[in-house]
Amino acid sequence: MTEKQLHIAFLGIGLMGGPMTRNLLDAGFSMTLWNRTASKCEPFKDQATIADSPEQAVRDADVVITMLENSEVVEQVLVEQGGITALKSGALLIDMSSIQPSVARRHAGLAAEQGAGYVDAPVSGGTVGATEARLSIMAGGLEQDVDRARPVFEVLGKCTRIGPVGSGQLAKLANQAIVGITIGAVSEALLLAAQGGADPAAVREALMGGFAGSRILELHGQRMIDRAFAPGAPARIQLKDMRMILDEARAEGLTLPLSQQVHNEYLSLIANGHSDVDHSGLLLELEHLNGTLLGSTVSGSKSARSGNRE
The missing domain is CATH 1.10.1040.10 (N-(1-d-carboxylethyl)-l-norvaline Dehydrogenase; domain 2)
Structure with a gap:
């Protein structure tokens, strides 16, 4: 499978997630999108699959990206709504939200139980950086998992591996x-x-x-x-x-x-x-x-x- 054949599920099509999705689609990635307010996915409906739930969105994804508002929302989407348990073995979960380091570490453990990798990768650069693909991406995770994520990160900005899971946060x-x-x-x-x-x-x-x-x-x-x-x-x-x-x-x-x-x-x-x-x-x-x-x-x-x- 080539890099651009990776199928990405993107959860959270908001102020940041919208332009990030646009850049990934323009780079040629196949994508499934989900957002709590479904109408925010509408601008991409001709280029991406729109899912009805987090579980449905991630089921066949090689890479899952979350860009959500806070720890509570990430917990709700990934744990309470079954996002993590629906991960396929070998998938990579990349949380680009800004959450507590302890929450990132716990979610990494839950992903590992499904045979999936995990990288916490919050960003700096705001909506301008998201639109212009100039985000500063701060990644925490195993070196091999961060390396797997780099083809995606390169479309969005510049990634620096900080250290183990939680370090990005x-x-x-x-x-x-x-x-x-x-x-x-x-x-x-x-x-x-x-x-x-x-x-x-x-x-x-x-x-x-x-x-x-x-x-x-x-x-x-x-x-x-x-x-x-x-x-x-x-x-x-x-x-x-x-x-x-x-x-x-x-x-x-x-x-x-x-x-x-x-x-x-x-x-x-x-x-x-x-x-x-x-x-x-x-x-x-x-x-x-x-x-x-x-x-x-x-x-x-x-x-x-x-x-x-x-």
Whole structure:
């Protein structure tokens, strides 16, 4: 069987799964798709088989990919709805969701009972990276299983094997700690500069050429200036990731004060009705806390403090 003759079952056709599926189909892979909201599979119905259940989707697949929202949903789909028990012997299960490392390890054990391999392979790069096939893929699993997955990963982005099962999820938690904390830092920095009278767009441009330059400042700093908070990665997902970071830290006997503070800020952001804004929308919580808006004039700031917030 050649690489492109592999039959892939893809479970989770959402913001990330949709463009990933498109890239795999365009690369010539045969695919079966399943999603909890079946209508999200419709754009691919002429090129892929649409399954009615996870069990049906994975039954004849050589490779099964899950791209689901959280540990609870992955558990429901793979365990409660029979996804793992329907795996054929010799299949490879690749979970590209962001879940707890302990859940990844347990699912690897269940897959092994079916004679199947397992790789946890969460990604970074957001919807842009998914669309442009530039995802950073952090893989945990046996070397031979990660090698088996590489023909698939090469269509989606760049894969780095981190270590044994669960290691990919640990790398993703590290990624999300940096992302969340840096979004908080960029929010505070731009608001501080703007409140003192500086042009936040000019501040961002100047900082991009120095030691503070980062992908977060480049992309999310611009989102903040443009107030463009349509979700690439929703704030509720960032909160879920921050919670997992703290859970893993407690399990390892660590205290992570920066992660704890950013978690609390995302918790407040969502409590104030912004669960589906982009995670760069953390700026909205900082504005709410200070009663001002990024880039507002002195008179505009006074108005904002009086309650006229966006």
